Amino acid sequence: MGSTIRLHVEHRLGAGQTVPLTAAQAHYLFGVMRRGPGDVVEVFDGRDGAWSAEVVEARKKAGVLQCRAQVAPQRKPPDLHLLFAPIKKARTDFIVEKAAELGAARICPVQTDFTNSERIRRDRLQAHAVEAAEQCGGTYVPTVDELTPLSRILDGWEGTRRLMFCDEGLAGPATALDPAERGGPWAILIGPEGGFSQAERARLAAMDAARAVSLGPRILRADTAAVAALALWQSALGDWS
Ligand code: SAM
16 A cells, blocks of 8 residues: 555544545545545644544545544644745746745735736635645645735734845845744745836835845746745744754
């Protein structure tokens, strides 16, 4: 039998707890992965950690699991939001998947002055975040927000949340994040293919909470920049150390 199948479920978990499967989950588990009654999978709900669960009912479009034992404690990611300007669909999917794997707690698509893609499919992006969490062994799935104008987010900025503003205008030696600023709520902001406007730069420069940073001497694609920024932040201030 292959490696343990992991499923994110919208249901509280506990010893003996039965968990109903969605039609899609039943199709995947029984139709595609050929599992059946007595087989064990791993389930997580984002609050109760990960649990081993046995298939107790298996039908074409439905099924029931029963929790056996907790196999991993709930592990919340740091309080880190990723704000990014959507780019082409496949690359936006990539950003969401990597943000989930790299431990963002929330993923916020933002509309900036030079953002091209006007629309996103939030439910599709949320499904990518779920798949990434199932695949990477996480017990938490970041929430993907609706596309929101950056100006509106900055208007309502929470005072205590620091903002790692990745500014392509600073391309050069990568900025070292200050270890003294470890802890507390943070956000990372990545711009679109067209970069940030001067008005956006001026507004961000005036924000006490903003830290304008360079991600090195080369101009990175937005999806590369998102991964680089998440890795830089996790390594310096997050749960990688
Ligand atoms: N069109 C812009 C230009 O040619 O200068 C490039 C924008 S870049 C493709 C997309 C985003 O990635 C930027 O807005 C910034 O957030 C981030 N980025 C890319 N390279 C960076 C760097 N060297 N330092 C800081 N941020 C960078």
